Amino acid sequence: MKLSASEIQALLPLFFPALAACLLPIAALDRDQKSTKWIRGALFAVALFAVGLSFHYFTGLWAQGFQPSIGHLRMDRLAQFTGIFVMVAAALAILQLWDHLHHEGWVRGESLSLLLFSCVGMVVFASTSHLLLLFLGLELLSIPLYALTATVRTRPQAVEGGLKYFLTGAVAASCFLMGAVLLYGFTGSLDVGVIGAALNRNPEPLALLGAALLLLGFLFKISAVPFHQWTPDAYEAAPHPIAGFMSVATKGAALIALLRVFPGALSMGEPLGAKVRMAVAILAAATLVLGNLSALSQTNVKRMLAYSSISHAGYLLLGLVAGTPNAQAGMLFYLAVYLAMNMGAFGLLTVFGLVGDRTHYDDLRGLGWKRPGVALAASLCMFSLAGIPPTAGFYGKYMIFKELIGTGHVGLALLGVLASLVSVYYYLRVMVVLFMEAPRPGQAREAGEAPAVHAPFAGATLLVCGFLVILAGLIHPRLMNDFALRALDAFR
Amino acid sequence: MTPVQAILSGGLQGYILVALLLFVIGLATVLLRRTLLMQFMGVELMLNAANLALLAFGRFRGGEVQATAFYLFIIGVAACEAAVGLALVVVLHRLRESTDADRADLLKQ
Numbered sequence: 001m002k003l004s005a006s007e008i009q010a011l012l013p014l015f016f017p018a019l020a021a022c023l024l025p026i027a028a029l030d031r032d033q034k035s036t037k038w039i040r041g042a043l044f045a046v047a048l049f050a051v052g053l054s055f056h057y058f059t060g061l062w063a064q065g066f067q068p069s070i071g072h073l074r075m076d077r078l079a080q081f082t083g084i085f086v087m088v089a090a091a092l093a094i095l096q097l098w099d100h101l102h103h104e105g106w107v108r109g110e111s112l113s114l115l116l117f118s119c120v121g122m123v124v125f126a127s128t129s130h131l132l133l134l135f136l137g138l139e140l141l142s143i144p145l146y147a148l149t150a151t152v153r154t155r156p157q158a159v160e161g162g163l164k165y166f167l168t169g170a171v172a173a174s175c176f177l178m179g180a181v182l183l184y185g186f187t188g189s190l191d192v193g194v195i196g197a198a199l200n201r202n203p204e205p206l207a208l209l210g211a212a213l214l215l216l217g218f219l220f221k222i223s224a225v226p227f228h229q230w231t232p233d234a235y236e237a238a239p240h241p242i243a244g245f246m247s248v249a250t251k252g253a254a255l256i257a258l259l260r261v262f263p264g265a266l267s268m269g270e271p272l273g274a275k276v277r278m279a280v281a282i283l284a285a286a287t288l289v290l291g292n293l294s295a296l297s298q299t300n301v302k303r304m305l306a307y308s309s310i311s312h313a314g315y316l317l318l319g320l321v322a323g324t325p326n327a328q329a330g331m332l333f334y335l336a337v338y339l340a341m342n343m344g345a346f347g348l349l350t351v352f353g354l355v356g357d358r359t360h361y362d363d364l365r366g367l368g369w370k371r372p373g374v375a376l377a378a379s380l381c382m383f384s385l386a387g388i389p390p391t392a393g394f395y396g397k398y399m400i401f402k403e404l405i406g407t408g409h410v411g412l413a414l415l416g417v418l419a420s421l422v423s424v425y426y427y428l429r430v431m432v433v434l435f436m437e438a439p440r441p442g443q444a445r446e447a448g449e450a451p452a453v454h455a456p457f458a459g460a461t462l463l464v465c466g467f468l469v470i471l472a473g474l475i476h477p478r479l480m481n482d483f484a485l486r487a488l489d490a491f492r
Numbered sequence: 493m494t495p496v497q498a499i500l501s502g503g504l505q506g507y508i509l510v511a512l513l514l515f516v517i518g519l520a521t522v523l524l525r526r527t528l529l530m531q532f533m534g535v536e537l538m539l540n541a542a543n544l545a546l547l548a549f550g551r552f553r554g555g556e557v558q559a560t561a562f563y564l565f566i567i568g569v570a571a572c573e574a575a576v577g578l579a580l581v582v583v584l585h586r587l588r589e590s591t592d593a594d595r596a597d598l599l600k601q
Contacts, residue, residue, distance in 0.1 A: 132562050139569045146576050156587045157598045163580045164599070167531055170573055171522055174538035177566065178515055181542045185508075185549035190558055206508075233599040 003070070010068035010075040013057035013083055014120050020050030021116035028109025040107050044098050047112040051090045051119070058083035072130035072191070079127030081332060081487035082256050085339060086122045089249040090115060092343045092461045096241035099455040100350045104239065106152045114144035114151075115245070122253035129192040129261055131180040138176060138217065141253065142169050145246060149238040157357060161237020168230040169220070176217025182210025192261050203272055215262070221254035222313045225287040235306035236359075241458075243302065244346030247309040252335045255316055259328060262320070281321045285412060288314030288419045295426050302359045304426055305345055308385060311419060312338060315397060318416055322403040329484040330399030336483070337384065337392040337472050344381030344465030348430075351378075351462055353453035361433050365443065368434030374459045377466025379431045384469040386427040387420040392472035399480070507548035514541035528581050528591040535577070539570045
């Protein structure tokens with residue numbers, strides 16, 4: 001088989017992370033990685049280099065405005081947006097992993113390989129409308145994540161969380177697969193565009209069941225209610241950077257895939273389309289309310305962040321309900337901002353070396369004054385998550401709510417505003433604990449005896465995240481027009 | 493007669509019925525059984541139900557190659573999933589001496 005130049009250009013950004021992912025386990029077989037720092041360093045450097053190369057190719061394609069494709073894998077602007085988004089998240093996660101795994105005392109090269117495989121899967125998932133490739137992408141992104149969740153396999157909690165994630169994820173993937181097969185059987189095509197047209201001509205009940213099962217697979221990955229129960233357990237079990245990566249990149253890739261597959265291709269005729277939009281609106285509202293209310297009562301910061309990520313899935317789904325080009329661009333903008341602020345929020349736990357299950361609010365008491373710069377950056381991320389101007393999170397929500405009101409969903413917009421008002425409480429609580437509460441007496445003594453926590457890379461990523469959150473707030477019109485709106489050029 | 497009607501009234505009916513039945517049995521196994529290994533088998537049952545339906549549809553559409561290719565991919569993916577899942581069950585068993593799903597309750601508020 002001979003590949004043309006443009007086909008090679010479509011494959012290159014995926015080739016290097018996949019190659020590195022295949023090679024890293026060989027290097028990780030070396031038993032010396034436990035004792036020799038430079039071997040560990042080399043592993044992490046190779047992973048970062050592969051991610052950087054992929055980022056370089058994606059941005060190169062973006063700058064040229066070139067949209068190559070190979071087979072059913074289309075590297076159009078939306079796919080390039082996903083690629084850039086996922087690779088930045090992966091780079092931040094790798095840097096934070098270096099510090100976190102050293103704190104845990106469990107540095108293994110395999111976790112990097114799994115992370116890279118998962119990145120490739122995410123890009124594949126978001127760059128095709130062919131059911132076979134969608135399924136392959138979905139599995140390639142989720143199977144490594146099951147293993148990554150249980151990376152620190154000496155902790156029973158980690159393994160348990162990994163298993164819970166695995167079982168629920170495998171059921172969702174099977175449902176996705178059954179939906180794909182039913183759609184294929186009743187329409188005779190694996191391409192979502194053709195399927196949508198065929199469904200519009202004659203909506204067969206079993207084929208519609210297939211479409212519903214397919215949608216379930218996506219909603220599970222986005223962790224929308226009622227498919228959200230795995231989220232807090234999986235995030236609590238996973239290493240902090242992996243939890244951040246899962247919350248950002250998985251959600252982003254699944255939402256972009258949904259954006260590609262759902263409104264464009266599976267747009268139903270009038271009576272059905274209205275029902276589907278209604279269903280999505282109800283799910284979005286339920287996700288928003290449930291995520292926010294559960295986050296209020298958490299005592300564990302990681303579980304709070306997990307529920308907060310569920311509620312953010314609600315905001316993002318609201319963009320899908322509005323459905324206008326501006327709303328979809330708003331979703332993409334919000335995703336980009338969400339990347340910075342959530343990686344920052346999970347980075348906070350890494351920076352202070354809170355390993356194992358020491359991730360409760362009490363463990364954060366008074367830590368802010370130890371490293372004020374980093375804690376301030378984390379506070380900016382929290383402000384942004386809560387949607388307080390002038391941080392970027394505010395503009396993301398504003399764009400989505402504006403479009404909601406424009407399309408007549410005033411009630412939903414109002415619900416969104418109320419939900420983000422409620423969310424201010426639990427995000428600010430982190431800051432209050434960080435800066436305004438003194439550590440417990442016993443805790444202070446323990447902290448004095450424990451060795452000082454070094455987290456140079458995680459600290460740096462946190463500062464970058466804090467800076468990005470402010471910067472994205474300042475230049476949000478440019479980011480919206482040059483980045484988010486242009487990503488949608490492709491499939492219009 | 494449209495293809496869809498042909499599917500529902502022709503010889504394919506039985507295959508689809510069996511596949512859907514297997515799928516539901518698998519789902520019920522995952523939801524109701526409390527042993528991790530049994531739940532795991534339920535997942536495999538769901539995947540293979542989809543496989544069965546896929547092959548039946550492919551056969552009905554004149555032996556389309558894409559259905560067969562899809563089928564082979566599914567088998568490969570299911571094997572990978574099984575490897576990761578079984579590894580997790582084994583590790584949990586080593587730590588816990590039990591594969592009872594009800595005892596996996598460390599992660600709760």
